[in-house]
Amino acid sequence: MDFSTFLQQLVNGISLGSMYALIAIGYTMVYGTLRLINFAHGDIMMVGAFFVYLASSMGLPFPLAVLAGITGSVLVGIMTDKIAYKPLREAPKISLLITAIGISFFLENLFNVLFGGVPKAFPAPEYLTTSFKLGEVILPLMVIVIPIVTVLILGGVLWVLYKTKYGMAIRALAFDIPTVKLMGVNADYIISIVFGLGSALAAVGGIFYAISYPSIDPLMGIIVGLKAFAAAVLGGIGSVTGAVLGGFILGFTEIFVVAMFPDLGGYKDAFAFFFLIFVLLLRPTGIMGEDLDRGRF
Amino acid sequence: MNKTLSLVAAAALMSTMAMAKEVKIGVVLPLTGPIAAFGQTSKGGLDIAYAQNKTLKNGDTVKIIVLDDRGDKAEAATAVKRLINKDGVSVILGEVASSISMAMAPVADKAKTPMITHASTNPRVTKGKKYVTRACFIDPFQGAVMAKYAIDNGMKTAVVVTDAKQDYSVGLSKAFKKAYEAAGGKIVKTVLLSSGDKDFNAQVSTIKQEKPGIIAFTGYYPEAALMVKQARAMGIETPFIGADGVGFPELVSIGGKAAEGFMYTDHFNEAAASTPEAKAYVDAFHKAYNKPADSMGALAADGYGMILAAMNACIDEGKGSDDKECINTHLRGTKGYKGITGEITINEGGDAVKSAVVNAVKDGKFAYKTTVNP
Structure with a gap:
């Protein structure tokens, strides 16, 4: 591998890593609050991308379509909470987990019925898919935009969590829901906010994913969702900064497995998950994870 | 009687x-x-x-x-x-x-x-x-047609892209390599991917370094469309040749302009009916x-x-x-x-x-090139 190829692979790593990081933030936020691994997260991502596709095929300009996509996903997220998760607040966590898997299947199949299973071309506008040339290295615009968006969102989420009243309520919920209710906080309302926020993050992730890889299908959220989940676990699930870190580590691992061993490139997922197992053996709570019983971000 | x-x-x-x-x-x-x-x-x-x-x-x-x-x-x-x-x-x-x-x-x-x-x-x-x-x-025939077409058109070095998850792709790659090398071509590298993936930038960067005459893509269209797009964005001009797994409208709708010139062997072209x-x-x-x-x-x-x-x-x-x-x-x-x-x-x-036909994407359509008999 010559130097410019190495630099290119570095760029590729940042590109893929920031993608995973962006999606993992949403995963980890919902987990941090509700101790729910929201397996439908990847599917909300898909829903976001499809809403944008739908809105722009109805003639809406791209920025408005993005807005419609995020709004639609937030509504879907809040609705899933109200319909599927709320009745199970007092139930064992495992019931909630199974329900999340059910929601995931439901969304996948619903969109399969509505849009068919054939991949569709995502209408990414040309001004977002351009790339710059730095010597031999090609730098797609998205490689610059996505990390910036990730950092902005990371900052935004941290700000909401630590500087606002809602954030305080969310953090309190992460510790103990019944006590928070006794304090007069409308827990259901706050949980709705968490789901709304989580879904908005998923939608943003899904839209950026679709801009970078402009082929969308109802099952597109499964693998990315799994990878983002792995990233969140790797970083220490529940920790927002950990999720970003995990995302980058996962992205770089995948890119460099392919770069170093192109003959094994088809098994890069195996390498990524092997790495995950290895880290978990050394640090069972992930890189940034601390005591599992404490609520934290 | x-x-x-x-x-x-x-x-x-x-x-x-x-x-x-x-x-x-x-x-x-x-x-x-x-x-x-x-x-x-x-x-x-x-x-x-x-x-x-x-x-x-x-x-x-x-x-x-x-x-x-x-x-x-x-x-x-x-x-x-x-x-x-x-x-x-x-x-x-x-x-x-x-x-x-x-x-x-x-x-x-x-x-x-x-x-x-x-x-x-x-x-x-x-x-x-x-x-x-x-x-x-079967694939040995299809792979041989791909190889023959590439060699006949003066593309003597190839990178083979294989989808490790698909028996189809693994078999086709093998058939292509055998026929291509027998016809005097040189395989400079084999690159693997796995269907369902969307990011092929790492593979594409590796291919760029090799500067092959042709990229033999043996997988299916969803990956073909994204890979050719990422390859063109990376500044790779090398032609792609695939087989019957890539000849779908989505190659063009998703691949866009990048898919222009993508050649592939197929079973049928209505122009040849x-x-x-x-x-x-x-x-x-x-x-x-x-x-x-x-x-x-x-x-x-x-x-x-x-x-x-x-x-x-x-x-x-x-x-x-x-x-x-x-x-x-x-x-x-x-x-x-x-x-x-x-x-x-x-x-x-x-x-x-x-017999098999060879098609290529031209102006967003699948244009008939030639028929190859067994």
């Missing part, structure tokens, strides 16, 4: 006509999931062929039962079991992906139910199976869907046509149209069947011997 025979035949015909029955064909296709385009296009062609002809010589009617396997091997194997045991079908048509057909074949073989795959090109699909036939050519049967099919297809006839649909129609021909041959022999042994014997013994995708003859291994 002859007269009595025909009298007997006529009597037999009349007696069967009096109680014309329904004979069932089970169809297993990926109507949803990652390779749904294969299933949907196959179904489109099958529907045309079915509408054109669903009655046998003796008046028996044919019923097709279509099941969706979502592109899943286990699901497909279960579907075959269900079709045989619950629905009582006499013959199975499907699948497209070789990996999936390979999961179905042992089930059909064990149940002694003839199965014909219209589009699975991996040699192992029919290998050692008594009841499995196919309506398409010359027989009356093929023309009738193409006309009916245009009328029904208002778009060019694709190869998966044409193959599915041929698979269906071969089944009907076999059933009719059984009726000629005085056997029932649902006689599985008889249908299988005639499917495996198909000789010079005038199909939509060309003349089909089945060899002793159950594989079809027929």
Whole structure:
């Protein structure tokens, strides 16, 4: 591998890593609050991308379509909470987990019925898919935009969590829901906010994913969702900064497995998950994870 | 002698006509999931062929039962079991992906139910199976056509891109490499990917470094479309050549301008349709869907046509149209069947011997380049 190829692979790593990081933030936020691994997260991502596709095929300009996509996903997220998760607040966590898997299947199949299973071309506008040339290295615009968006969102989420009243309520919920209710906080309302926020993050992730890889299908959220989940676990699930870190580590691992061993490139997922197992053996709570019983971000 | 025979035949015909029955064909296709385009296009062609002809010589009617396997091997194997045991079908048509057909074949073989795959090109699909036939050519032939076309056009060094998850791609890569090296070409690198992935920047960067004359892509269209897009964005001008797994409209709709010039071997191009049967099919297809006839649909129609021909041959022999042994014997013994995708003859291994076409994307359409005979 010559130097410019190495630099290119570095760029590729940042590109893929920031993608995973962006999606993992949403995963980890919902987990941090509700101790729910929201397996439908990847599917909300898909829903976001499809809403944008739908809105722009109805003639809406791209920025408005993005807005419609995020709004639609937030509504879907809040609705899933109200319909599927709320009745199970007092139930064992495992019931909630199974329900999340059910929601995931439901969304996948619903969109399969509505849009068919054939991949569709995502209408990414040309001004977002351009790339710059730095010597031999090609730098797609998205490689610059996505990390910036990730950092902005990371900052935004941290700000909401630590500087606002809602954030305080969310953090309190992460510790103990019944006590928070006794304090007069409308827990259901706050949980709705968490789901709304989580879904908005998923939608943003899904839209950026679709801009970078402009082929969308109802099952597109499964693998990315799994990878983002792995990233969140790797970083220490529940920790927002950990999720970003995990995302980058996962992205770089995948890119460099392919770069170093192109003959094994088809098994890069195996390498990524092997790495995950290895880290978990050394640090069972992930890189940034601390005591599992404490609520934290 | 002859007269009595025909009298007997006529009597037999009349007696069967009096109680014309329904004979069932089970169809297993990926109507949803990652390779749904294969299933949907196959179904489109099958529907045309079915509408054109669903009655046998003796008046028996044919019923097709279509099941969706979502592109899943286990699901497909279960579907075959269900079709045989619950629905009582006499013959199975499907699948497209070789990996999936390979999961179905042992089930059909064990149940002694003839199965014909219209589009699975991996040699192992029919290998050692008594009841499995196919309506398409096999990968060694397709790989050789790819290699020959590349060499003939002066592309003497190649990077091979293999989808490690797909038997189809692994087999095709092997066939391409063998034929390409035998013809004096040099494989400079093999790059692996895995279907379902969307980021191929790492692979593309590796290819860029090698500066090959051609990129032989042996996977399917979803990855082909994204990979060619990422390759062009990375500044790689090297032409791509693929096989029948890439020739789908999504290659163009997703790949956009980057897909221009993407060459691939295929089973059928309507521009090459010359027989009356093929023309009738193409006309009916245009009328029904208002778009060019694709190869998966044409193959599915041929698979269906071969089944009907076999059933009719059984009726000629005085056997029932649902006689599985008889249908299988005639499917495996198909000789010079005038199909939509060309003349089909089945060899002793159950594989079809027929010609291939080479197409290329031009102005967003699949333009016919040439036909290569076996």
